[in-house]
Amino acid sequence: MTHPSPERPPGTRPAVDPAVEPTEPTEPAGTPTPKPRLRSRRWFRAVAWSVAGVMFVVVALGGVVVWQNTFDLDEEKVTISQGGHTLEGVLAKPKGKGPHGLVVFVHGDGPTNATHDDGYRPIWESFAKAGYASLSWHKPGVAGAPGNWLTQSMDDRADEAAAAIAWARARSDIDGRRVGLWGASQGGWVMPKVAARTRISFVIGVSPAINWLRQGRYNLLSELREKGASPAEVDREVAKSDTIRRLLAEHADHRRYIATVGAEGAMSEARWGFVSRNNNSDVTADLPALRGVPVLLVLPDHDVNVDVADTEAGYRRELDAAGALTVKHYKNATHDLVKKNLEDSELKITLVALFAPRSLFADGYLADQRTFLRNIEPAPATTH
Incomplete structure (x- = not known):
């Protein structure tokens, strides 16, 4: 209760401050004065509006993420039988009636799923704009698919792709005269082998290597240079790499490998088996299968x-004379054709992947592939 002050007669109310509470009718003497409520109401309203504003922003940003990660495609889960094995994958088609051309995806190294953790979808959408569907599958043992990709050779992978092409050509929504390959990195050793097994209309090679062992040495030295390794550290790592190469040449088993180099940082037994099977890969002998086939070589x-200089020289040496090779270089681009300034920052690449996934890639990368596909002439219909 408010007590009277000497400046006013007893029993009267103090003057009402309209900034504290609204003016009310005079009440009888002795009636308790209502507590100020307007400030608390204003505080509540401010908090409520702040919460509402935050919720609006969250919902709006969520809507942007959903919108930016919704691609103009019709996706179908597919199962392909291949030599007693099953491939589980995705066929991403342009909206509308076919038949569509087809790009068959050949993954690089590692446990890759059909969408490459959604990284393929902007590429698929770009291809769809050129009238092409995209076919990709989980590597064996990835995302619940049967098998184990580490038991495969490059020839095994080529057999998979050839089987997928045969499966696709049997579909009414695929134009069998416009079927080609898109392959990244390790996929470069696979695609010419596919071309030797079945007719293809084109190849898009993204950062493929020529020789497995040369690539390994280049990669080792590049990574050491990137992290600023000392000359002594470089010497140690090169010596260790040379030891591993010797063991591979001698067909050493995993036990001997571990006994020689130690367990710390060593390959698993499955990985050692994979490298032992494939370390002699060299695309030079297989590239002639691509002569006359339109090839787009993508180099960051x-x-x-x-x-990439070694790659370009090798492809030009084998394919230039056929007149069907196109080479494109991309500035500010890494091995995956992601912009380097994004790949260098975990925060930046995460935000762009969420809010603008089509902007992850180097400038011109998606458009150049789309143009290349639009210019592909349908191959003559044959049984091969």
């Missing part, structure tokens, strides 16, 4: 994994 300027 910041590739730590692959020596």
Whole structure:
């Protein structure tokens, strides 16, 4: 209760401050004065509006993420039988009636799923704009698919792709005269083998290497240079790499490998088996299968994994005379053709992947592939 002050007669109310509470009718003497409520109401309203504003922003940003990650495609889960094995994958088609051309995806190294953790979808959408569907599958043992990709050779992978092409050509929504391959990195050793097994209309090679062992040495030295390794550290790592190469040449088993180099940082037994099977890969002998086939060679300027100068020289040596090779270089691009300034920052690449996934890639990368596909002439219909 408010007590009277000497400046006013007893029993009267103090003057009402309209900034504290609204003016009310005079009440009888002795009636308790209502507590100020307007400030608390204003505080509540401010908090409520702040919460509402935050919720609006969250919902709006969520809507942007959903919108930016919704692609103009019709996707179908597919199962392909291949030599007693099953491939589980995705067929991403342009909206509307076919038949569509087809791009068959050949993954690089590692446990890759059909969408490459959604990284393929902007590429699929770009291809769809050129009238092409995209076919990709989980590597064996990835995302619940049967098998184990580490038991495969490059020839095994080529057999998979050839079987997928045969499966696709049997579909009414696929134009069998416009079927080709898109392959990244390790996929470069697979695609010419596919071309030797079945007719293809084109190849898009993204940072493929020529020789497995040369690529490994280039990758090792590039990574050491990137992290600023000392000359002594470089010497130690090169010596260790030379030891591993010797063991591979001698067909050493995993036990001997571990006994020689130690367990710390060593390959698993499955990985050692995979490298032992494939370390002699060299595309030079297989590239002639691509002579006369339109080939788009995509090369970034910041590739730590692959020596793109060696790749370009090898492809030109084998394919230039046929007149069907196109080479494109991309500035500010890494091995995956992601912009280097994004790949260098975990925060930036995460935000762009969420809010603008089509902007992850080097400038011109998606458009150049789309143009290349639009210019592909349908191959003559044959049984091969």
